[in-house]
Amino acid sequence: MKIRRFYGKDMRDVLKQVKDELGGDAVIMSNKKHADGIEIVAAYDKEPEAKLQPKAKTAPQSHSGKSVKTPTLSEIIGDTGPDSLKALLEKQAKAAAETPEKVKADTSYTAHNAPVSSSPVASHSSPIEQNALKEMRQELSSLRNILQFQVSGLIEQENNRKHPLHSYLVQKLLQMGISNSLAEEVVAYAPESANERQAWLFLLKLLANRLQTKQDDILSQPGVVALMGPTGTGKTTTVAKLAAQAAQKYGAEQVAVVTIDNYRIGAFEQIATYGKIIGCSVKKAQNANELSDLLYQFRNKRLVLIDTAGFGQKDARLIKQLDTINQKSCVTIRKYLVMQANCQYRVMQQTVKEYRQISLQGCILTKLDECYSLGEAISVAIENQLQVCYLTNGQKVPEDMQPADTKFLITSAARLYKKFGLIHTDANYIKNAAVAV
Template identity: 40%
Template sequence: MKIKRFFAKDMRSALNEVKRTLGPDAVIMSNKTVSGGIELVAAYDPESAPQPAAPSAGRQNTVTPAEELTGGAEKQQAIADSLQALLERQQQEPAAAPQSQPQAPVQPAPMHTMAEPVHQPQVAAETQAASLQEPMAQVAGQHVPETHILNDAEVAARLSNQDTQIQTMRDDMAAIRALLEHQVSGLMEQEVARREPMRALLMNKIKSLGFSAQIADQISCFIPESVPKNEAWEQALNLMQNQLQTTSNDILQQGGVVALVGPTGVGKTTTVAKLAARFARRHGPDSVAMITTDTYRIAASEQLQTYGRIIGCTVKVAKDADELNAVLAQLRQRKLVLIDTAGMSQRDMRLTDQLEALMRNTRLRIRPYLVLAATAQGAVQEEIVRRFKKLPLSGCIFTKIDECLSIGESLSVSIQNSLPISYLTDGQRVPEDIKIADAGDLMARAEEMASATASEHSFAAETNLAYA
């Protein structure tokens, strides 16, 4: 049997090609629509073709008519009718069917209607083989078996697996990058220590005071390598001292309306009382007044009112922005009005409302000062400053100086954010434990704290070694 595949733009052209190539006895095995036209699979068995009858002795010399050689006029007409019927059936199928849907294979249609008994078993076998062929579908211009097409669940599972693999690769690459950065940083430090030993020494000493590595690197860059050790350290201290900004006791000297803002627990209420007592001692209790907006904390207003009775000054409570404006209008004759705001975490959503309430005041200019605890970590202080910078901060006040081991981190935050330092508090006594910030005094305190900490660590190490 001879099997051949034919491609044509339409069914009529395909059938004509089959007839022209294999003859009218060819059998159509299958047909389907492909990109650009029609695909037919036809077969022809020369052995099963009908053989002409042997000529009799009486007719050996006679000439066979042309009609007998071609099968006769009736046979030709039947073949034409069969082809025409097949073509009409193909044209009646919906032309707008999507190419991705598999088309059912057409039953084998003989090219002639005068089928002989010898052809029936072979045609049945070929029909069964064609029906067992796997349906095809067109995906992205290519023909693939339908069993290879994934459903939505399988596609989602594969995509999820790919996302997991991609995320794992990203994590591995991030870990490798961090490792390389760490190694390169160590190599750079070793290279700096080899080429610029004085700079490396100064960087280590500045970081021992609690300052950040960025500030230590910036300060040490300005010191020449040829300068002696003691002179180089003095120059570094002078450079850091010049970087510190102070306000020179502006609250007590200028007066006005001052609001202390900051997170909870940093000592805003006690600091307000200390400032009010200092101002009342200099200008009299009638020249100062205190306002509290802390209506969240239990007994917050009672604490400030107790301080007011001791000092002898007026204390008011304002629950919102309107009451604050009204109270400020009543106290406009006072030289200094101190506002104690509610302590809130820098991540509290209510903080924005409180800051907006202070900024909405249009009658009097309020100067906000940020209160920071020196015992807080440097990263925490950085976050607090970043959140409260929505206000035009006039300066900052560092509290709990007596409780911290180093003030270098606080000074680094002040330098990096260009935030002036106004006052320092180092105890609970009112009004004794408050100091005016001075750059030289701050650097001296930083050195003293670093020396005390180093001595304690050395003593602890020796003690552990003795008992080991």
């Protein structure tokens, strides 16, 4: 038996050297790692085929005279397969050929099963494991939301540090009731060199320029006008105010009122009472055909006002009423949306969205006397490019109604903010501060 040492950068390189020089029947005696690679001690019983025939194999003996069994390659690497180096290399080559196919199969399995929900997996797990998995998902979702909140807070702090005046103005607009998107938009135009007072007046003028109004649009133009909107916005009272002012201006015989509110108890009686006081004609229409007939009868009137039923945005009957208004008739009906100014921003936005199914000529803001903030109504009108035509601020007929004025609306919003929005004007500020201390 002859022993040789081989050096290589890795195990595969050294084994290849052993095979090339000693053949596939060589026996690995030992292996050792070095800084530059791996050292293998290999033994062989016969010369390679290019040399002489091999001699008889002699087993090494120990100092005690007993023969010592040379460890095979399988024993060195912990494999139970064949001892032949040739067989080992063939086995490694076969495993290397099978690996890409296995990876491809695993990838295909993952790709096909990734979009599938975890219900098949969960079905094989116990209820305790399912609950634990559900809690982990909820906790991860909660952590993600907290991290997003913290990151947004850090970004906001950085913006406040870089642009303190802009951040201060945005907060003032938000406290006035202006929506966040509109506040960010208008503050972006504020001049950097201006002081706080100048910048605030600049923003109020910018909002006034963005707000569209129509002064006395309904009374100045003859025709048919329908007032629409959710329940409780004051449509019937507004119709009575418009009818009374039109009667004062053009005469009661030039004004007529038609109601299609067949759902609210006493709706017709209420508007009929107003009609008797004003002296104008009041009729009731049950459907689109009756409405068309009445409009034809009143074709010589200067102004015909239609009072509609109030439905919530989610009420299916609203669609039916909109279809009734949209029915073709002998005249063109101008539609105006009635919204209460003391309503929430999101409610007004959804109201405008639902009534956008019909062509709106403008809107009427009611209940200004009940408002603590006007910024929400102003934001909705600006963002939806909805023209404000009239403002009502009380129950008196016909006194508590006036044509919309941009300067009046913005000034009223700023006055309400100064009265109710600022911290030092809050009556509970001192009490709350004492409780906090």
